[in-house]
Structure formats: structure tokens, C-alpha cells
Amino acid sequence: xxxxxxxxxxxxxxxxxxxxxRSMSSTWTLPxxxxxxxxxxxxxxxxxxxxxxxxxxxxxxxxxxxxxxMTFVVGDGASVVGRFEVARRYQGGPGVIHGxxxxxxxxxxxxxACRSVAxxxxxxxxxxxxxxxxxxxxxxxxxxxxxxTVRRKVYTSAEARIVAGPGADPDVVVGTSxxxxxxxxxxxxxxxxxxxxxVPAAAGTAAEASSx
Ligand SMILES: CCCCCCCC/C=C\CCCCCCCC(=O)SCCNC(=O)CCNC(=O)[C@H](O)C(C)(C)COP(=O)(O)OP(=O)(O)OC[C@H]1O[C@@H](n2cnc3c(N)ncnc32)[C@H](O)[C@@H]1OP(=O)(O)O
Numbered sequence: 001x002x003x004x005x006x007x008x009x010x011x012x013x014x015x016x017x018x019x020x021x022r023s024m025s026s027t028w029t030l031p032x033x034x035x036x037x038x039x040x041x042x043x044x045x046x047x048x049x050x051x052x053x054x055x056x057x058x059x060x061x062x063x064x065x066x067x068x069x070m071t072f073v074v075g076d077g078a079s080v081v082g083r084f085e086v087a088r089r090y091q092g093g094p095g096v097i098h099g100x101x102x103x104x105x106x107x108x109x110x111x112x113a114c115r116s117v118a119x120x121x122x123x124x125x126x127x128x129x130x131x132x133x134x135x136x137x138x139x140x141x142x143x144x145x146x147x148x149t150v151r152r153k154v155y156t157s158a159e160a161r162i163v164a165g166p167g168a169d170p171d172v173v174v175g176t177s178x179x180x181x182x183x184x185x186x187x188x189x190x191x192x193x194x195x196x197x198x199v200p201a202a203a204g205t206a207a208e209a210s211s212x
């Protein structure tokens with residue numbers, strides 16, 4: 001018999017404060033040997049903007065018109081706060097955000113939080129709880145932090161809140177995420193770094209592509 005206890009759906013409604021789950025269905029556990037995050041000197045101070053990592057990124061690129069164009073400021077410690085507008089083209093169900101767009105936002109925000117401890121990372125694992133529907137035309141804020149590291153592994157978590165527009169209530173968590181990121185070096189993109197938008201990078205963008 002297959003043991004499905006690990007993925008049993010629990011009551012995951014938010015409590016009356018809107019801040020805590022009664023219980024989580026997640027299987028996510030932090031390892032016993034987790035190290036507290038050591039912040040790299042390159043990471044800006046709390047309250048400072050955190051620049052996009054790549055202009056053509058679907059999550060943060062300001063030269064990517066189809067993307068969600070998240071912007072970030074540094075939070076306390078190994079954390080960031082990102083925002084984006086839930087444009088109507090991000091629709092999933094009628095009037096609400098597509099879950100994959102929220103996934104993109106969490107991925108981007110948790111990846112950006114990793115810049116507090118490493119120069120470059122990629123996502124290895126991401127899991128999301130979609131707690132409330134998120135209306136189009138709202139402004140979503142994602143707070144993301146590094147919970148700790150083990151060797152190249154960076155453990156992160158994040159929460160989403162609607163802070164402006166339809167459904168705005170900064171006390172209500174509308175989604176949560178947990179993710180594992182892996183620190184990479186420049187060899188990771190070696191095979192593709194000369195190709196941007198599936199064509200060889202134009203002069204001027206190649207230098208940026210090599211740094212991501
Ligand atoms: C969109 C691109 C963005 C690029 C950004 C560039 C830098 C900018 C700087 C900062 C940006 C921050 C913002 C970014 C936001 C967006 C991030 C994304 O969406 S990234 C795209 C999606 N992700 C991939 O395409 C990875 C594809 N996967 C891989 O390339 C490999 O699988 C990789 C690098 C993740 C791991 O491969 P290995 O060969 O380096 O490492 P192994 O030896 O397999 O694992 C190392 C340890 O990690 C564990 N591990 C690996 N994958 C795991 C998993 N899925 N679940 C649990 N553990 C895992 C292993 O068990 C091992 O653990 P033990 O050290 O032995 O304890």
C-alpha cells in the first residue's frame with residue numbers, strides 16, 4: 001500500500017489574524033545542520049534598492065515588456081521586499097492571477113534574497129501554498145528571506161500580501177512559498193551565455209549576459 005500521509009491535505013486556512021496557518025500541508029523541513037546566513041559585502045544596506053540581476057529576466061528585467069518587472073528593496077538581514085502590479089494579462093481564473101505568475105514572483109523574490117549570501121544562484125526546488133485569490137489590478141508585495149545555508153544550498157521562504165488596489169490588506173497573507181536555491185559559478189551558463197533571445201547576443205548586451 002502507498003503511504004500518502006506525507007501529502008494529506010490539511011486545513012490550511014489562515015487564522016483570524018491572517019498571519020498564521022492553522023496547519024501546513026507542506027513537507028518542507030529545514031535541515032539540522034542549517035547555518036545562519038552570512039551576508040556578503042556586496043549586498044546593499046536595509047532600505048536600499050536591489051538592482052535587477054538581468055535586464056531581460058521575466059521576473060525583474062526592465063527590458064522585458066512581457067515580464068512582471070518586479071522591483072526590490074533590501075529588507076532586514078538576509079531579506080528583500082519585492083513588488084509588482086498584477087496586470088490583466090496575468091489572468092488565470094476570471095478576474096484573478098494565474099498561479100504560475102505568483103510562482104514566478106516567489107521564484108524571483110526568493111532568488112533575489114539569496115543575493116544576500118551569494119553572487120549567483122538558480123532554483124532547485126520551489127513549493128507554494130495559494131491561500132487566497134489575488135485580483136487583477138492589485139499590487140502584490142513579496143517578502144522573501146534566506147533561512148539558512150548548507151554548503152551550496154540556500155534555504156528560503158516568502159510571503160505574499162496585497163498592498164494596494166482590489167483586496168488590499170497588508171495584514172493578510174495571500175500566499176507562501178519555500179524554496180531551495182543552489183549557488184552557481186560562471187560555468188553554469190557557459191553553453192548558453194553567448195545566446196540571448198535565442199540569437200547571439202548583440203554587442204553591449206553580451207557583457208551583461210556574461211554576468212547575469
Ligand atoms: C531564470 C534564470 C536566472 C538565472 C540567474 C543567474 C544568476 C543571478 C543571480 C541571482 C539571481 C537571483 C534571482 C533569480 C530568480 C530566478 C531563478 C530561476 O528561476 S533559475 C531557473 C530554474 N532553475 C534551473 O534552471 C536550475 C536547473 N537545475 C540545475 O542546473 C541543477 O540541477 C542544479 C544547479 C540546481 C543542481 O545541480 P548541481 O550539479 O550543481 O548540484 P547537485 O550536486 O545535483 O546538488 C547539490 C546539492 O543540492 C541538492 N539538490 C539539488 N537539487 C535538489 C532538489 N531539487 N531538491 C532537493 N535537493 C536538491 C543535492 O542533493 C545536493 O545536496 P548535498 O550537498 O549532497 O547535501
